[in-house]
Amino acid sequence: xxxxxxxxxxxxxxxxxxxxxxxxxxxxxxxxxxxxxxxxxxxxxxxxxxxxxxxxxxxxxxxxxxxxxxxxxxxxxxxxxxxxxxxxxxxxxxxxxxxxxxxxxxxxxxxxxxxxxxxxxxxxxxxxxxxxxxxxxxxxxxxxxxxxxxxxxxxxxxxxxxxxxxxxxxxxxxxxxxxxxxxxxxxxxxxxxxxxxxxxxxxxxxxxxxxxxxxxxxxxxxxxxxxxxxxxxxxxxxxxxxxxxx
Amino acid sequence: xxxxxxxxxxxxxxxxxxxxxxxxxxxxxxxxxxxxxxxxxxxxxxxxxxxxxxxxxxxxxxxxxxxxxxxxxxxxxxxxxxxxxxxxxxxxxxxxxxxxxxxxxxxxxxxxxxxxxxxxxxxxxxxxxxxxxxxxxxxxxxxxxxxxxxxxxxxxxxxxxxxxxxxxxxxxxxxxxxxxxxxxxxxxxxxxxxxxxxxxxxxxxxxxxxxxxxxxxxxxxxxxxxxxxxxxxxxxxxxxxxxxxx
DNA sequence: TATTAGATTTGATCTGCATCAAAGACGATA
DNA sequence: TATCGTCTTTGATGCAGATCAAATCTAATA
Numbered sequence: 001x002x003x004x005x006x007x008x009x010x011x012x013x014x015x016x017x018x019x020x021x022x023x024x025x026x027x028x029x030x031x032x033x034x035x036x037x038x039x040x041x042x043x044x045x046x047x048x049x050x051x052x053x054x055x056x057x058x059x060x061x062x063x064x065x066x067x068x069x070x071x072x073x074x075x076x077x078x079x080x081x082x083x084x085x086x087x088x089x090x091x092x093x094x095x096x097x098x099x100x101x102x103x104x105x106x107x108x109x110x111x112x113x114x115x116x117x118x119x120x121x122x123x124x125x126x127x128x129x130x131x132x133x134x135x136x137x138x139x140x141x142x143x144x145x146x147x148x149x150x151x152x153x154x155x156x157x158x159x160x161x162x163x164x165x166x167x168x169x170x171x172x173x174x175x176x177x178x179x180x181x182x183x184x185x186x187x188x189x190x191x192x193x194x195x196x197x198x199x200x201x202x203x204x205x206x207x208x209x210x211x212x213x214x215x216x217x218x219x220x221x222x223x224x225x226x227x228x229x230x231x232x233x234x235x236x237x238x239x240x241x242x243x244x245x246x
Numbered sequence: 247x248x249x250x251x252x253x254x255x256x257x258x259x260x261x262x263x264x265x266x267x268x269x270x271x272x273x274x275x276x277x278x279x280x281x282x283x284x285x286x287x288x289x290x291x292x293x294x295x296x297x298x299x300x301x302x303x304x305x306x307x308x309x310x311x312x313x314x315x316x317x318x319x320x321x322x323x324x325x326x327x328x329x330x331x332x333x334x335x336x337x338x339x340x341x342x343x344x345x346x347x348x349x350x351x352x353x354x355x356x357x358x359x360x361x362x363x364x365x366x367x368x369x370x371x372x373x374x375x376x377x378x379x380x381x382x383x384x385x386x387x388x389x390x391x392x393x394x395x396x397x398x399x400x401x402x403x404x405x406x407x408x409x410x411x412x413x414x415x416x417x418x419x420x421x422x423x424x425x426x427x428x429x430x431x432x433x434x435x436x437x438x439x440x441x442x443x444x445x446x447x448x449x450x451x452x453x454x455x456x457x458x459x460x461x462x463x464x465x466x467x468x469x470x471x472x473x474x475x476x477x478x479x480x481x482x483x484x485x486x487x488x489x490x491x492x
Numbered sequence: 493t494a495t496t497a498g499a500t501t502t503g504a505t506c507t508g509c510a511t512c513a514a515a516g517a518c519g520a521t522a
Numbered sequence: 523t524a525t526c527g528t529c530t531t532t533g534a535t536g537c538a539g540a541t542c543a544a545a546t547c548t549a550a551t552a
Contacts, residue, residue: 068389070389070390072483072484073483073485074483078393080393094382125368125371135378135382135385136338136381142389143316143327145392146316146324146326147316149392149396150324150443
């Protein structure tokens, strides 16, 4: 199927083509998906689902940024996933929620009711194939992140996080890898510290250290420009071309 | 299909029923799997596959323990997965290896040639379903581990690792949760430190601290007895019944 | 039984990040 | 444009775990 045709078939109402469910849809399947989909919006800071609850849908992120995180009884929390537009939310085949899902900016989800979605999975083997590939990508990303959490210094952690976000934004905007990347940080210092296993003070200090050393530029407190992606990646301690998947 | 029948159908030559590929096989599919499978053994310390290589098979662990790990250029390494008997190895649909796979004890794998296995996936939707569920479990485990790496103290990390291993052994041996669990540690102190993002000295100190406090008993240096699983779980900082998946 | 190499323990010291505390900066609202 | 609340920065101090160094232990081999 030509790329152009695929693009036309992007889930009709969203601006984006969902990575999960539309990669090989034909018109027939698209119609079936259309029948069970609906949109929900969440405001900045709002909870999408909490650990222990049931979630009666799976979804694609259309707009905004959501986070997955786990919290210990004493309040220590660790972010385990960062969801950008086109990312998939939910665990097909299981309705229990095992991490808190939260909107860190205003978020629009394109939801699919769980029951009919799972019926569609049974009828549509390539949808399951697709979900398997997505899940493998998420697993790779989670394991890359284990290296960050377990072995990297605070400075390397910050550089890793900025590199991930920069790379994702570049992909979403279809920039070439050599372009300077510029973006608004979708996370507070505290949210970053939850992702990196640090305190917010350390995050603040390291961001400003990277700025002082010319690795990043800061316009205001949230807008970041990466003049040389290569340099940022080196600061992150990755081999020059090695790349995170998510 | 009755459970008894399923059990008989465990992949004929291995003692175990592979979690990945045999959970719902009928005779016909089992024959197809039999045709493409073969056994390989690896000795303690031997490399099964290295990052950057191609792997022309996927496999089930039949015996022994294997590890997945990532190494930075300067030698820092982080273990990202621990594979016990019945665990699945490999990334269906992709032949690139993205973490080193190593045998920490003598290991027997039941391998399936990649090409025919992937053809079988196309013909056998429930196999893909099964792989998706396995991958979701691995993802949950990886994310649980992110919490361990990012937020737990050295003592909690050790307790978490011991709890995971104890729980897996209990499952493999079909012990009831209340039984005292006893097992040989399949990892050196150094391997444990690679899993936990610590140094081997800290691992040693914390293990002996847990022993001194009666949380575990040590017979020799490698044999562990957990008199009260509940206690160990509390030391790990988890809610009493919360459980790791892997 | 002696030898040796790897695994483990133990001790002393150092350091990166956490913790505690307080002072800006900024945007929203009145 | 004044005020409030949230986010961020900055500084001083403390500590968990790293690092460096050297004993032990253990099991395999001669």
